Amino acid sequence: MTELTERQKRILMLVVREYIETAQPVGSKRLVERYRLDVSPATVRNELAALTEMGYLTQPHTSAGRVPTEDGYRYFVGQLVNQVELPSEVQHTITHQFFQARHDIEEWMHLAASVLAHQSRAVSLVTAPHAEKARYKHLELISTQGRQVLMVLVLAGGEVLQQILTLAEPVSQERLSRVAEQLNRLCAGRSADEIATLSSRTDALENDVLTVLLRDMRAADERVSGEVYIDGLTNVLSEPEFTASGEARRALRLIEERSLLQDLLARTVMKSNVGGLQILIGGEGTWEELHQCSMILARYGVPGLVTGTLGVLGPMRMSYTRTIPTVRFVAYLLSDLIQETLAGGQA
Template sequence: MFATLTERQEKILGLVVRTYVETGQPVGSKTLVNQYELGVSSATVRNELAALDEMGYLEQLHTSAGRIPTEVGYRYFVQKLLGEFRLPVHEQQMIRHQFHQARLDIDQWMRLAAAILARTSLGASFVTAPRPRSNRFKHLQLISTQGRLVLMILVLYGGEVKQQMLTLAEPISQARLSAVADRMNALLVDANYEEAIARLGHLDELEADIAKLTLDILRRSDTRSITDIYRDGLMNIVDDEGTRQAVRVLEERTLLANVLAETQTSQGGVQVVIGGDGRWEELKDCSIILSRYGVADQFSGTVAVIGPTRMSYGRNVAAVQYVANLMSGFVYDYYLEDPERKESA
């Protein structure tokens, strides 16, 4: 993926990225020699800058001007040169205190996480609410209303309740409907979509119809688009020509869902998408730093910051990771540790 760099070239590339991120000005050999003890001449540094330019890590906007990192240069820096970065202890304490002061309320925590990330990164942020990796059947009720009309109520773990009116071919007694519901509850308890299919054996006509509707609801719940998205800091990027398109990403749920689906493949790791990684034209001048949070294979969501490619990657990666860890603790407390809340979910 990357052209091989010498140790000196790596050092110079890292210094160019850090200096450009800090100043916003193209970086030349004179700046590097004057500010850093490189132990080589300005001519040698110029040759190395030219080599990095030729390999695609740097670019020169104007003849005789300094150089700036390309998307490839940023990617090399993030993957190979960034190293480990932690937020200062006083910032960690402040963020942790803010979360501890908040009520154990999911909406408040989502808004707080988005606000903290926007303030810490000086960019925009978004947080998606935690949702089950796969929805699981909890309870089914069938209620006769009038004539051939029946109200079907399906409760999923995680608190989602689905209601649907059914029109039967002929009136059926409440006792018969309750018996069908009892059988479905016994067969499908705690089952996800695939497990439910495997458990359903011989069914009579009414049971088969109810089972088909139940499976359809489970399948659609697993594939539904993101619904709860908390955003903050849009004003931090809306005036930047290069990141104006990022606002569109945050506003268009389908595009955002596609980005998350293609990037978030593992729990707990921070991922960095630079310039859309060649997949999303809308992100060509942006970077997104994101991480999943929650409890693996149960409930999880995403926290992320988005801004220009010229951003403080070390600080923002650390902020996203720190907030994701706090949010994971919240999800465990909120959904799994409290048995009463879990039972009522």
């Protein structure tokens, strides 16, 4: 692939920008008029032809304006990604909102989703922070009725697992409390594997609890991410490319089908580090459902301890200029909060 001349770069950027704004194929004349290029439409037409030849643009039909291809968007984003910053007043507003929610972790998630959705005018996805390796912090056994016991397991990092145990026979709350206390002494701070090795408890009840507890912790280890918070679904419904046609449905199905979504987040996110952004344009060939969509994802948290993913899913035609710095900023903010509150004990 040959190099682009300066003018070609300029024109390509403008075409993408214009198309993102208007959702209309952009023609040579429009371009010259709107951006006061000091060349004639004919010249621009030649350049457009060249860019089309190189695969950055297409035309929906012979005599229409140009529309960016996936490669066109990629070039655009590539130029942009390290340049734009969020306006500082926006930064301040967001910071302030998070400050007000500083007491409630769940609220952080809602807020992050809400901010991302608002700024990007697309669908936002935020997964709750999740420890890579579950560590036992505290267990609580709550008697309810007869053989049913509610087990609440708090993990280091703040995750809370709930589970209902059905015991072989009724057990008093006192006995349950004793068992919980004992296990708390035994397991505090340990991972599933560590707990497994020091096993060999004689007490049957304790053993039962331990089994379930280990299964839960291992299940938590398997999971790639915590709960997923979503916001901004309505944003995307108003976009022209999503009206009617199945496009919207397919993308939404992906979101509703949690297993798919988990898979998607897992695969893409594994590759990226905290601090870096991952930008997928048009599903990158792998994701049928995301044909017309782009995703901008980031990891946040404290590497090796608790991490989560956040990002935005929108039409390929989304406002990258606004979304990219927002995703970056929110990820940075959340990482900071987590560093301060959740990971502190272990850092």
